[in-house]
Every structure is written in C-alpha cells, then in structure tokens.
Amino acid sequence: MRCPFCSNDDTQVKDSRPNEDASAIRRRRYCPACGARFTTFERVQLRDITIIKKSGRRVPFDRDKLARSIYTAMRKRPVEPERLERLITGLVRRLESMGESEIPSDLVGELVMEGLASLDQVAYVRFASVYRNFREAKDFEEFVGRLSGSPRD
Structure with missing residues (x-):
C-alpha cells in the first residue's frame, strides 16, 4: 500500500481488525520512510x-x-453512522449479487430511494429532489403529497 503522504510503496500493517458489521477489514498502517500513520x-x-x-x-x-450521495441526503439528520454504513453495504451487496456486470443508473437511484425511505423521510425527499430533478416548489408538494397519501390540488 502506497503512503498517502510521501508515496512510499513500502508501508507496514500495524493492526488489523474487522469493522463493526464485518463487511471490511480496517488496517492501521505505518510508513517507515516518513513516519506517518494512516488507516485503510x-x-x-x-x-x-x-x-x-x-x-x-x-x-x-x-x-x-x-x-x-447518501451522506449528503442524510446531512444533519438524527441517524447513526452505523445505520448508514449498513445501508450502503447492503446496497452494494445487492448490486453485486444481481449477476449483472452492467447496471442502469436508474436502478441504483431507485434502490437508494427505497433504502432512504425506510430510514428517514426527509433524506428520502432530499435525495428524490435531486434524483428526479425537481425544478420548483410544486414538484416537492406533489411528491410529499404522494408520500402522505393525500393528493394536493
């Protein structure tokens, strides 16, 4: 692993452990050339x-x-970072397990919206406003009206 500080190719692993949901290995590394420590x-x-x-x-x-994009939609929302990481990991696993090597961006957007809808309604609306390209307040009103089940006239 190359050192991000001095670009030395020879770094050493000092500690390895799985992350919270065991979806990745967290490694603490040390660069003998510049003495920097970093995590991968x-x-x-x-x-x-x-x-x-x-x-x-x-x-x-x-x-x-x-x-x-998910963290942007969730900005300043009261949701634990661990739940967000589980959502992201779950989405990536779903995409990888589809068996397709090429996936339309529309499908990814719909999966993200589905995940956010179950996690936080405000983040869901925020993401939808960008993904569905809302242009004016009326677009928000119609979308939120469909969410609450009461059509707005």
Missing part, C-alpha cells in the same frame, strides 16, 4: 460493476460516490 479499509468485491448513465455513457461503479 479492505472490502471484498464480488464483481466489477459498470453503471450505465442516462446518456448511455458507461462508468465504473464507485462505492464512495454512492456513500457521498
């Missing part, structure tokens, strides 16, 4: 996934990008 996470990747964007462009799946 090692995860099992069942298959390489390619995301097919709405434009038809293909990009490699990025777990960190998925996590950033």
Whole structure:
C-alpha cells in the first residue's frame, strides 16, 4: 500500500481488525520512510460493476460516490453512522449479487430511494429532489403529497 503522504510503496500493517458489521477489514498502517500513520479499509468485491448513465455513457461503479450521495441526503439528520454504513453495504451487496456486470443508473437511484425511505423521510425527499430533478416548489408538494397519501390540488 502506497503512503498517502510521501508515496512510499513500502508501508507496514500495524493492526488489523474487522469493522463493526464485518463487511471490511480496517488496517492501521505505518510508513517507515516518513513516519506517518494512516488507516485503510479492505472490502471484498464480488464483481466489477459498470453503471450505465442516462446518456448511455458507461462508468465504473464507485462505492464512495454512492456513500457521498447518501451522506449528503442524510446531512444533519438524527441517524447513526452505523445505520448508514449498513445501508450502503447492503446496497452494494445487492448490486453485486444481481449477476449483472452492467447496471442502469436508474436502478441504483431507485434502490437508494427505497433504502432512504425506510430510514428517514426527509433524506428520502432530499435525495428524490435531486434524483428526479425537481425544478420548483410544486414538484416537492406533489411528491410529499404522494408520500402522505393525500393528493394536493
């Protein structure tokens, strides 16, 4: 593992342990060249996934990008970080276990919305507003009206 501080290729593992939900190995590392300490996470990747964007462009799946979008939707919401990590890990496992190497971005968005709906309604609406490209307040009103089961006129 390359040192993120000095780019030395020869770093040493000082401590390894599984993370809370055993979905990754957390490793504390030390760089003998500059003396820096840093943490890495090692995860099992069942298959390489390619995301097919709405434009038809293909990009490699990025777990960190998925996590950033979920954390953005959950910003300042009273949900424990462990629950968010379980949601993200569960979504990644679902994508990997689908058996497909190419997955449409629409499907990923719908899975994220499904996960957020069960976790936090405000985050669900926040994510939906970006994912479904709400343009004005009326779009929010209609979406929230469908959530509460009372259509708004």
